[in-house]
Amino acid sequence: MLRAEGLDKSFGALHVARDVSLHLAPGVRHALIGPNGAGKTTLFDLLCGMVAADAGRVWLDGADVTAASADQRARAGLARSFQRNNLFADMTVAANLATAIVLAQGHGPVFWKGLRRLSGVAAAVAEIAALVGVDGVMNQPADTLAYGMQRQLEIGLALALAPKVLLLDEPTSGMSPDETAAMQRLIGGLPPTMAVLVIEHDMDVVFDFADRITVLDYGTVLFEGTPGEVRQSEAVRRRYLGAEA
Amino acid sequence: MTDLAQDRLRLAVAAVMAAAALLWWATAGFFGHELIAQVAIFAIFAMSLDLLVGTAGMVSLGHAAFFGAGAYATAGLTVLLGWPAWLALPASMVVAGLLAVVVGAFAVRLAGVFFIMITLAIGEMVHAYLFRSRTFGGDDGLGGIPRPDLGALGLTLDDPSHFSLAVLTLALLVYLGLRQVVGSPFGQVLAGIHRNEARMRALGCPVRHYKLAAFTLAGAIAGLAGSLAAQHNNFISPELVTWTTSGEALIVVIVGGMGTLVGPVAGAAAVILAGHYLSGLTEYWMFFMGLMFVAVVLIAGDGLQGALERLARRFGRAAG
Numbered sequence: 001m002l003r004a005e006g007l008d009k010s011f012g013a014l015h016v017a018r019d020v021s022l023h024l025a026p027g028v029r030h031a032l033i034g035p036n037g038a039g040k041t042t043l044f045d046l047l048c049g050m051v052a053a054d055a056g057r058v059w060l061d062g063a064d065v066t067a068a069s070a071d072q073r074a075r076a077g078l079a080r081s082f083q084r085n086n087l088f089a090d091m092t093v094a095a096n097l098a099t100a101i102v103l104a105q106g107h108g109p110v111f112w113k114g115l116r117r118l119s120g121v122a123a124a125v126a127e128i129a130a131l132v133g134v135d136g137v138m139n140q141p142a143d144t145l146a147y148g149m150q151r152q153l154e155i156g157l158a159l160a161l162a163p164k165v166l167l168l169d170e171p172t173s174g175m176s177p178d179e180t181a182a183m184q185r186l187i188g189g190l191p192p193t194m195a196v197l198v199i200e201h202d203m204d205v206v207f208d209f210a211d212r213i214t215v216l217d218y219g220t221v222l223f224e225g226t227p228g229e230v231r232q233s234e235a236v237r238r239r240y241l242g243a244e245a
Numbered sequence: 246m247t248d249l250a251q252d253r254l255r256l257a258v259a260a261v262m263a264a265a266a267l268l269w270w271a272t273a274g275f276f277g278h279e280l281i282a283q284v285a286i287f288a289i290f291a292m293s294l295d296l297l298v299g300t301a302g303m304v305s306l307g308h309a310a311f312f313g314a315g316a317y318a319t320a321g322l323t324v325l326l327g328w329p330a331w332l333a334l335p336a337s338m339v340v341a342g343l344l345a346v347v348v349g350a351f352a353v354r355l356a357g358v359f360f361i362m363i364t365l366a367i368g369e370m371v372h373a374y375l376f377r378s379r380t381f382g383g384d385d386g387l388g389g390i391p392r393p394d395l396g397a398l399g400l401t402l403d404d405p406s407h408f409s410l411a412v413l414t415l416a417l418l419v420y421l422g423l424r425q426v427v428g429s430p431f432g433q434v435l436a437g438i439h440r441n442e443a444r445m446r447a448l449g450c451p452v453r454h455y456k457l458a459a460f461t462l463a464g465a466i467a468g469l470a471g472s473l474a475a476q477h478n479n480f481i482s483p484e485l486v487t488w489t490t491s492g493e494a495l496i497v498v499i500v501g502g503m504g505t506l507v508g509p510v511a512g513a514a515a516v517i518l519a520g521h522y523l524s525g526l527t528e529y530w531m532f533f534m535g536l537m538f539v540a541v542v543l544i545a546g547d548g549l550q551g552a553l554e555r556l557a558r559r560f561g562r563a564a565g
Contacts, residue, residue, distance in 0.1 A: 048447065050443075050446070050447070069446075070446045070447060071445075071446045071447075071448075071449050071450055071451050071452070072449075072451075074446070074447055074448055074449030074450075075449040079447075079448075080447055082444075082447075086441065086443070086444045086447075087441070087444070088436075088437055088440040088441050088444070089440060089441075090440065091436070091437075091440065092247075092248055094248070095248060095433070095436075098433060099433050099434065099436070099437040099445075099448070100448050102430040102433050102434060103434065103445075103448045103449050103450050104448075104449070107430035108430060108431060108434045108450065108455065109430075109431060109458075110429055110430045110431055111425070111426045111429045111430075111431035111432070112425065112429065113429055113430070114425070114428050114429060115428055115429055115430050115432070115433050116249075116428070118430065121430070139247045139248070157444070157448065158447075160448075161448060161449060
């Protein structure tokens, strides 16, 4: 569904991605792990087209999107959430979701109809809100929500696109154990055809949901395999899992 | 206050202002009607800038270029080419809109201060061209611009009473139209771009296309205001296109309340009326106007309409 070959990126002397290749099959639950500064978020930026790669190619659903812009890739079915909440701060939760739904449903150019008259938008907003658990705070501005709620809305915006491939950047970061459990249920309940790539530090979460794991270190793929294989790997244990495993 | 309550409050403010304007029109004499036309034209210009600045978040200091394009197009088409004024009016909007497409194609690639600078520069270029242009009378300007002949409707637009009512009606139509645009899915996308452009891209929004569309629509409506100004004054000069015209409209939008449409209309009325009445009291009226603006922005960073909405929120909480 999403394939990257030989992605390479340097910021000056800092080589943040070296010959990174990745393949997400339809419906896969794939985790991306690695120490801080390993280049995980940069890899998301490269996959989404927010940062241009120095070398390498990206295919989305069989089509070469290497030259496509971030918004073109999003329209082609690639959605992401951000590590730091990246919302429409002073808009209400409902308006945040409506903005994403309008784009997802292709109503953006419609200037002659009231937004409130589009029942399809309202229905989709309600559906996504219930899915990510923000349906109780629809009229609150996003920046007044508790941190965990903002995190859920962050995922909601990405899900609103009904993507083929969903990239989640540390969805449980800063969350309480309860909120983390809710997020795990949410990720577990995503449509089975959606390919999901998650950057995650919580190993319990990773081993719980992932079919495959890629370990990134200094911008290179250190290891890729099933959770069992990752647990067995001596290199991963030394570099990353350390005392935890 | 929910989004819906906020929307209703704005509509109520608009209704009050429209009623006040009609009452004023019904009781006004010759000078009153002249003032009403001036207020309504400036209000149309301010609303067009509000779509750009308040809704889409594109702060322009060159918006007068499109006002001027509308005014000069009307003058050129009627005086130089002999078109009827009723046809020159929509044609002037098209001319201003086309200029906005060309300017916008470059300008929307830039953001923040760079966008302000390029719009300022282009505004000054248009001013410099018109100042030199022999065709349009250079710095002397051009006179003898006719108003549309609406005799068939029983209106004599050369009568300030009829003209001011016509302009007032147009201002109301522009308000209702822009309100519709702001409340549409398109308006929601512009609001999203205003708040978080990068996130909009990640959601699949071709940001530049939307910015160009907003820039063009705002330009065309500024052109309408310009065309009406040319008809109102029967005269045009490069004075219309100076950057201070853009700056004054920007102040009106900020003081009135960005993105609210009704706020900038109130601001436009306040500036024109204060300019008229204060200038009779003191030579330093501009100084006192400036003081008032500073006070409003310091006390209510979100402008007059923003302050009203905050008050309504507080009242709403206290009441229920």
